[in-house]
Amino acid sequence: MELDLEKTLRVILSGIHEAVPEDALRKKVAKALAKGRPLRIKVGIDPTAPEVHIGHLVPYGKMRQLQDLGHVGVVVIGDYTAQIGDPTGRDATRQALTHEQVRVNAELYMKQLYTVLDPARTEVRYQTEWYGTFDLAKTLRLLQEVTLAQMLQHETFRVRYEQNKPLGLHELCYPVLQGYDSVAINADIEMGDPAQKFNILVGRDLMERQGMEPQVALLMPILLGTDGVEKMSKSLGNHVGVLMSPEDQFGRTMSIPDAVMENWYALFVGQSGEELAATKKQIAADPMGAKKLLAEKVVARFHGPAAAAAALEDFRRKFSERTLELENIPEARLDSFSPASVTNIVATSFQLSNSEVRRLVKQGGIKLDGDTLTDAEAPIDRPGVLKVGKKKWLRLLG
Amino acid sequence: MELDLEKTLRVILSGIHEAVPEDALRKKVAKALAKGRPLRIKVGIDPTAPEVHIGHLVPYGKMRQLQDLGHVGVVVIGDYTAQIGDPTGRDATRQALTHEQVRVNAELYMKQLYTVLDPARTEVRYQTEWYGTFDLAKTLRLLQEVTLAQMLQHETFRVRYEQNKPLGLHELCYPVLQGYDSVAINADIEMGDPAQKFNILVGRDLMERQGMEPQVALLMPILLGTDGVEKMSKSLGNHVGVLMSPEDQFGRTMSIPDAVMENWYALFVGQSGEELAATKKQIAADPMGAKKLLAEKVVARFHGPAAAAAALEDFRRKFSERTLELENIPEARLDSFSPASVTNIVATSFQLSNSEVRRLVKQGGIKLDGDTLTDAEAPIDRPGVLKVGKKKWLRLLG
Structure with missing residues (x-):
């Protein structure tokens, strides 16, 4: 395990959106390293759909960097919360999934995450482990830990309530359940995108109320979709899926606006500091070359370098054919x-x-x-x- | 079973505060009588304290009248909801009870209710029967049936939320749990005091959503305490307890203001119509006599007629002694x-x-x-x- 505090903090903080609270993070990391105790980095997922795209992978990239320093990645499979669906950023109630659908999705999901994560330093934990024994009385005792006022500080909830859009009581329970996951697995750090800040801090609060050392929120920036405008999302069709063919991955990556390349180099490739600065120069000097290199990296991650080289070759051929065709059409x-x-x-x-x-x-x-x-x-x-x-x-x- | 619709409706509606909705009640009763099916009249109790006073007995008096017509009284013991405590009318979160405390209280509670109810036509149902098998997933599915906006129509909740007083998420669950009880026992009518209207109508709503014929709310007026001002309540000390001695019951009843006698004759004795009108005249003509008669009725209900006669005699003796003493003091x-x-x-x-x-x-x-x-x-x-x-x-x- 890497015991150098400054080096560890550099890895944790590089390229992130925000750490909350940052001073607690520094103390926590110092304490763990002093004891030689690996940090427990949590990401929770609701495998409501089995397909992972590279936008989903952003926190796992950071998790992998920390695994490489000797820390433990804990992936919490939300087989209970997926039955609600995270209301964050949603203006309507989601459709609930069955337990069985969630299980099947989760297995396929993990397979895709291992394209990034180190299996030897990954714990996969199903919520069933703790929520399987939650009866009504225990559930009510958990809900007692949280007030309505606290939940309505959540932007999504407040807006939905104020705009008279349906907000089910079960949805108010979502952040509490996600939060209690952190109690159950004893998380040091929970990662997510900036919209997850509220839910992650509920977890921090619940841990504190249980007398535990509370977790810190580590919020990652958002990977933009191929349109260069919206967050990557399957429903917008602006995604690059882990399971897509090399040809599709290459082609979709080539379709992104030049201005988005830096975002992808930082969040997908994991570049920061001088390395990212060098890439920026390269992008400016030869955008097409930089984009082909990026597309190769995407394909190489999921299909290996040979497939990446073949996809590049294939793209070149088609591109020149199409150029020819499009120049001569009536x-x-x-x-x-x-x-x-x-x-x-x-x-x-x-x-x-x-x-x-x-x-x-x-x-x-x-x-x-x-x-x-x-x-x-x-x-x-x-x-x-x-x-x-x-x-x-x-x-x-x- | 009494099959006369108008007579049955007269018994149901006499002396009540409100039936909601009244037209649904008429239809429901007509339908049941046509089939010769007994109505299922629900009262839910949270036996948070084991002592029953005559204010608690108001709905059971009506329930008994209906039992005498051949209908079934269903007492739901809130061994789950008592662990939350009904937030209705409370401006602070209640202290939760343990399951065991609730059980012990409930048994003593029922003993006291049988001073009014007909045991042969009473079903005692513990919430454990249905909530005992409620796991987290089932709980979330139930909470899904209700929106926050719906819950915040509850006066108590809205005021507490608006005044920034703590309102736990578990408290928002209370009306849903009470409501689902009606689904579980298939209630036709749920009784309560006027403040229970919201909770009872949540039950109506849940039954409707389940495709059941929904229950009707039958709200009873409030019995005033011995002070003649506040609702009877143990914490205010203005109560007449079922378990009190004949002497105490008699004395406390004698201490009520004359103006309150009509309320007690109606709600404790169960008088209405011509009978109540005759009592009103009697009160006006001889308030002391009417009050002694009322006090005798109270004692007779819980200790039998001999004890009532003895209490009256005892009261007369003490009263005349005191009068004598107080007339001659220096x-x-x-x-x-x-x-x-x-x-x-x-x-x-x-x-x-x-x-x-x-x-x-x-x-x-x-x-x-x-x-x-x-x-x-x-x-x-x-x-x-x-x-x-x-x-x-x-x-x-x-």
């Missing part, structure tokens, strides 16, 4: 067609019969800017690039 | 004594030595208006009746 004005239906436009432009066009439409073979057109007789009322079959293109001008 | 002006100390006043007035007076004080034998005087040398600075030993009196005038 153009036509939308208003030159009457009617401006799919059938008429495609049949006229590529010398096909109407029935051939209709067959292509049925097969999903005609796309406008990537959207498959499904109605052969519908008018096309916006400009864009029409792709017919695999190799024919037509640029429609407005 | 009088003196406070300012005629110097010093106006206990010793000087008593020694002078009754030809006792100072040391005899001091001994009497030590024995607690000197009282001013019933307050034992403990300091022989202290001045008496207010007028009142001084009682010396068992039979000597002195009226001190200001």
